[in-house]
Amino acid sequence: MGVEERRQQLIGVALELFSHRSPEDVSIDEIATAAGISRPLVYHYFPGKLSLYEAALRRAADELAERFVEPHEGPLGARLLRVTGRFFGFVDEHGPGFSALMRGGPAVGSSTTNALIDSVRQAAYEQIIAHLGISAPSPRLELVVRSWISLAESTALIWLDGRRVPRAELELQLVHDFAALAAVSAAYDPEMADLLAGLLANEPADGPFADLLTRLAALAPAATLPS
Known part of the structure; x- marks a missing residue:
């Protein structure tokens, strides 16, 4: 060779x-x-x-970053679900390697490893912002997206320790988590509220975001507000 x-x-x-x-x-x-x-x-x-x-690790990071690439077609909820499916596919196939990539492995703290991890996170962030159609994200939107990426990482690492929750359920839950983070931020910021309203308006009745609203509505009768 x-x-x-x-x-x-x-x-x-x-x-x-x-x-x-x-x-x-x-x-x-x-x-x-x-x-x-x-x-x-x-x-x-x-x-x-x-x-x-x-x-x-560099090759693994490149492959993982590619898992976040998704055509800008169709409702956002369905796009995010496909992305999380490919993300967990990588995690499932490369369990110890994924853990080493996220935790640093033998090179923990090295500038090379940190740069690789940051490159994956940045690639994921840029892809999601692009799907939202935002050219200049607000501080609150950046917080939502980066928090969600961090949540996806930690969820995957915990899931690898025994795989005690069905993978498909976690993939859907992560999409719901994104909507929930955006909804909480929307309660504090009119710009985020407008963005969330636009996203929900384009979601089909059988989409992941609509599924979350249905699940929450089912809980509403049992919920009690403090007097």
Whole structure:
């Protein structure tokens, strides 16, 4: 193989191993064996495990960022549901690797790892803002979107610890969470209220946002307001 071809092969092998076990538990010897080469040859292409680990994280970050790309067609609720489905698909396929990416793994605190994590978050943020059709987001809208991205990360990490909640339910719940965050912000800000009204006006009766309103309406008779 050529130099770059071999490097890409090693990154792919490492990422596959990291997808099933924590990077700390995967040795250079295992990576070499899986790639069908010797340990010294691995070091010929990467000076150490950390550099190979960071290269694998970079590929994982690029793939994860691509999961947020969605055509700007149809109701926002359905778009967000498709995005969360692909996001959880990545989490499901690359559990330990996803945890390592979000938590830093062996390179926790390194500038490279932090930059990779931030790049994924920024890509997700820019995609959602674009879907909202906003060119200059207000501080409250930015807070809503970035808070939702952080919530999606933490939800996925908790879910990986046993997968005790059905994945499909969490995907829908995250879409509902976005609407709920926007609704709370709308209660404080007229601009957010106008944005939310516009989003709900374009939602079909069988969409995720309408489903949330139906669920909340069912709870209303049981709710009591303080006197």
